[in-house]
Amino acid sequence: MNIKRQTYLIKGIVLLIGLFIFGGAVYYANYERITTKDNPNSMLEFETARVIQILEDNTFTDPSQPDRVQGSMKVELELLTGRYQGEIVEATHYFIRWVNIHFNEGDRVSVRISTLDGELISVAFDSFERKGVLIACVVLFFLALALIGGKRGLMSVVALIFTLSSIIFLLIPMMLKGYPVILTTIVILSMVTFVTLVLLFGITFKMLISLIGCLIGVVAAALIAQVVGNLIYISGFNMEDTDRLLILVDAHDFSLQPHGLFISGILIASLGAVMDTAVSIASSMEEIQLANPKIQAKQLFKSGMNVGRDMMGTMSNTLILAFAGTALNMIMIIYVSHLSFNQIINMDFIALEVIRGVAGSLGIVLTVPAVAFIGAKLYTKKSSR
16 A cells, blocks of 8 residues: 555544544534424424415605515415425514515515414414525525635635534533533534634644644633723623523523623634634744755744734724724714713623633734744744654
8 A cells, every 4th residue: 555545544433533532522512402302482483484475554654764664464375394294374563673574475574473382373483484595695695615625625615614513513502511611612513623723734743833823822812801801890791691691591401601791702703713813823924934944943934024024903893894894883972972981981782892802812823933943943943854
């Protein structure tokens, strides 16, 4: 057996072992959910329906928002999915500004079906049927990655699917089992980062340098956020919807520790930008070293720092704008309310966003010298062999 086949065989065995371990971890994390027969939402079902005809249209234009309507609309629906598939029912939709779905005959909609002892009690509108369009958007994105990015783009798709699966089916269930939120997040994100970089670059110096840089950056962001949060009494309890989450956790007998949710969110949100920074610097330093194999570690470190400095501003800006974009409505509410600076700066919401932005950005900044230093040492050692 030649060396190339041996390499592929080893990679295949490692991949199978990794998949087995990951599958076992996912099964363990979701065991109760898989085996339980109790469904707290058994009296409420969400299915797809088609609007057959509009029976009554009592809507009128919203005076302050011309693209919105008020009033109500009564329609006849045919249920297309679920155990009541084929049944014809009537439903009335009441319009408010944030639930303003104006139906036409033939539209497919999502409906909320109330049942009692297996009998259909009532049907209410939930939203337009968005499933098909959203799935098409995701498929288009994956196809673009694979077609334009080639083999590496295809590996990016696999890495993205693995990342989402790890967060949804491993990280969240482990949190709900009562495992330490921050430590669990760091361990799982480390695994996700390792798998992503191996898929993209294989077992190489670039992968190793990028991995170490990513871990340093996200752990630094977590430590900074933890220290600042402790100083100003900010934790997962201050986050929006925490009360609702805790009610659900108590109702389902989970053991979530909500203190670390804020830090966990920062780790997840900043990982992408930190990884991008680490990979870009490591790739640039590798190209410099290949072009000049005799380059000294000090010079290579300086080159890595120069690349990193160029990235700091844009990547930090990207991270802060991402946080600001998700909170745009609240920012506008604060602006319109004419609140004083002292009131604004002491709000939980502002404290959360400031810590998110600063901690994530500092994680990026600290990634730069870490990757430049490690890259300079490893790349120059490699060339001196």
